[in-house]
Amino acid sequence: MNLKWLIPITVISYLCSGFALAQLSPEQATAKEQGLILYNQLKPSYATPFLSIAAEAGDHEAQYFLAESLRKKNHYMNPESQKWYEAAADQGDLYAMIQLGRNDDSLCKNLQNCAPVQKPAIEWLKQAQHIAKPKAENGDAESMYIMYELTVDKYWLKRAADAGHPIAQYWMGIAEKQGEGFFLPWQRQDSIEKWFKASAEGGYPKGMREYALLLSEKNDMEGYRKWNEKSALTGYVSTIFEYGSDLAHEPDLYGYPLDAVKGYALIYLLKELDGGGGMQADVKDQLQKISSKITPEQIAEAKSFAKTWKETHPPLSFFPEKLSR
Incomplete structure (x- = not known):
């Protein structure tokens, strides 16, 4: 099976800056593929056990989508999903950093089950911007799109689109x-x-x-x-x-x-x-x-x-x- 069809967008480089990527066994890679298929079919509960296998093996992409699946299943960022976002972010995953930076913890506060955080939300956003901005200024289209997500500044969306990023163009x-x-x-x-x-x-x-x-x-x-x-x-x-x-x-x-x-x-x-x-x-x-x-x-x-x-x-x-x- 061709993995490029399993990711929700078709042009992802993940921008991992200097971080080692986990090497998955064939069984772990197959579990990850199945988890991504189910995730993309809007079945987060079904995706979770498959993504967990690759996430436990240290794959940052699986960690990110496991965190997404858990958050969607629970309708907020509970301690378990936060753990996996942080694991992915620690490997340089900018998407995980953005989700941690966007987190509204009002619900977990009401439920009195907020997990301790590695750093304040704003610090995750600053870290993501610190990594993405130099790449964006150097012409990387996905980094430009990341900068748009970080800043909500249409300047970056337009630049990403002009640079050929098909989702920005959309x-x-x-x-x-x-x-x-x-x-x-x-x-x-x-x-x-x-x-x-x-x-x-x-x-x-x-x-x-x-x-x-x-x-x-x-x-x-x-x-x-x-x-x-x-x-x-x-x-x-x-x-x-x-x-x-x-x-x-x-x-x-x-x-x-x-x-x-x-x-x-x-x-x-x-x-x-x-x-x-x-x-x-x-x-x-x-x-x-x-x-x-x-x-x-x-x-x-x-x-x-x-x-x-x-x-x-x-x-x-x-x-x-x-x-x-």
């Missing part, structure tokens, strides 16, 4: 789509399209989806089909659902040739998301609609197709933001 497009920035009326849409196109070409599935939708608004259905399919091929849940629905003509909006068997298969794949994302009602409804159009033999063929797809394509993922709130 967020530039979203911000302008929501009305940010100053443009002449005919310029805004061109700028939005520029950012989403760059994000899509940079490999970010959410950018691909936004660019596809933008093309459909321009009545470029061929362009929509191209980028919607590309996004689905990454395992992105939203576009797999849309692609399957389009192929089955439920509804027929974008001019896909009818292929109800493949459409059923792609929607059927999403039954795997029984613990995350709240999609099962939509999946059940869509499968019922498509099954009314095809025979039991075709349904069996579709299920076989779904099995083959799963074995030959990246795992399903919601591609959650790495720095979740």
Whole structure:
């Protein structure tokens, strides 16, 4: 399995400055992969035992996502999640430093179970900025994006986007789509399209989806089909659902040739998301609609197709933001 598909963003270098990285055994690496798949499918409780194996072995990425899973499961940074954030931060993980720096401890104070901290939250943010800023000023796109997360200064988001960071490009497009920035009326849409196109070409599935939708608004259905399919091929849940629905003509909006068997298969794949994302009602409804159009033999063929797809394509993922709130 290709690990690049397991991380929530597609261009992560982790910026570990001079820290040794843990070497995982094959069993530990497999556990980490499975944990990341489940995490990206919004199943933090299921991900925890797998991520724990690699985290205990000293892998800072597993430590970070274990901390995220525990925090999400408990809805706040409890002592256990704090421990793993600190373990990752001690290895130079800037994302862990940022989460420690953002921590609002009001809930644990109310519950009277706050854990002792290594350092105040502001010190973690200062440490992250001390590491990231020189790299950003030297042209590193991810460090620029980290600086945006640290400062909430759109200057750094724009610099990261200009430097080719596809997630920064996506967020530039979203911000302008929501009305940010100053443009002449005919310029805004061109700028939005520029950012989403760059994000899509940079490999970010959410950018691909936004660019596809933008093309459909321009009545470029061929362009929509191209980028919607590309996004689905990454395992992105939203576009797999849309692609399957389009192929089955439920509804027929974008001019896909009818292929109800493949459409059923792609929607059927999403039954795997029984613990995350709240999609099962939509999946059940869509499968019922498509099954009314095809025979039991075709349904069996579709299920076989779904099995083959799963074995030959990246795992399903919601591609959650790495720095979740």
